[in-house]
Amino acid sequence: MKRNFLKNLGVEYTHKKISILIQIISVTKEGAKFSNEQIKALIKSVSTYINSVGKLDNSKELFGEININPKNENIENLTFYKYISKSTCDNFISKGKFQFGSLKYYREIERDESRDEKEGYSNLVFENLDRQFFTSVISGFNYYILCGTNTLTHEEYMSDQFGDYVMKIKNIKSFAESVKKSIGAKSWACQKVNYSDFKSNIIRTELDNFEGSKPDLSPEIFELIKNNSIDSSVFTKPTSFEPENEVRLIFEMDKNSKKKLNIVNQGLLDNIEIIKITANKK
Template sequence: MTKENFLFTEDELKNMIEITSNFLDKTSRNLESPSKFFGNILEPTSYIEDHGIPLYKFIPQEVYQNHILKGHFRLGSLKYYREIENESSKDPKEGFSNIIINSGNRQIFTSLISGFDQYVFCGTYTLEESVYMSKRFGGVVIKIKNLRSFAEKIKNAIGAQKWYSMKVTYSDFKAYKVKQLIEDLNGVGPDLSVELFHYLLSFSTVPSVFSKPARFAPEQEIRLSFEMNKNTKRKLDICNKALLKEIELIK
């Protein structure tokens, strides 16, 4: 937390985030850290829910034949995508975010991991990069015809509390800046006040779940996330043939 009447500039924040990120990469033995960071520090208007966005999914033929046509679908936790064996899909920063809170004449900066109670279902909202996506994920393309209906069926099947759909934003900084007056600044560190904890929980979920490093930008990803009432398992495989009514084979 800064002293009174002192706020970091955007460049200073980016430098601090880059130093913090590189430190965390080294301590976790992650060698994927980019030599130069790209992107912006995001604000609440960067994330907009829109259930009318199309969702296309590129998958291998064998997955379509042996799983999708039988009503089998997989939801992944953020931990699952941090550790997935497919190196091109692995994102060690999945769930990680930097939160900057402008509180009156002070600024609070924190790095954290959130989204432990979320399952995600990933797709793309455009077919503009079909060649690229087919090479990475598979040549079969399915479309979710009605995103709301599809999500509601999954929500009910797995007992989720709520669901969200948003386009993913891309920035190596994975930083989110908000304005919020914090009354109990005595709880900034090392022990969080209840007030600050709840604000961090509220602010961190969206950037932790719906923001990825810039190298993933060609995917133009849209995500469905399902909020559970407890921490998730690493992955969740479900069988629900009613979901097939929401699927259209494109290619």
């Protein structure tokens, strides 16, 4: 396993070509566990410190309730809309050209309104019968993402932000399977985004001990963190983005992804409908 210290961020661990970035690890003594209030205080302290040393511009820490369990969606109940500009529609989508972004791409995107410097961040508490293990981590380095929304009820707001055209995916499963094949992804998932400034989960594990968490991660602890961080790191965003009612279609790769991925696949147009927004604007 490779280990690389990154100034003002943490320690990057890379195992089997996939990375996670650990910012803090804390393990309780045997028989001791954090209360929810202690977890909240710890998350707030760590986040405030990371924000200050990293000089993040648009982070908004409101610290809502901690999420105890991941929320799983049935894709049959989801509709996927993506607001786009006329230029994007005419020059890219209509020609079968699609772009998928990484979490790094969305952390660094130029538009202030779209940039979320907390993309990929999460706070996790693992607990077994005897103790708890807390970590703040950046993960999701091996995913490509297509962002959309599940409703057209906020047309004016969304069209002002992203454009007057909507790309509707008529059949998410068919579209996703085609993309998966085109880019060689391991798997895909589609889920509504949860909004919470804590970006946290408590995960109960049958792991007997957390000895592999320090001073360096064991492969077992690495996989535990990587596999349980996706709900918070990929499918959770700060509450300031809640008006977007975001849905994300994500593709898991077998190694760290590039910043963004552009593909040409005209067959995907069979699952696409373009809608022109005609909302009255002041």
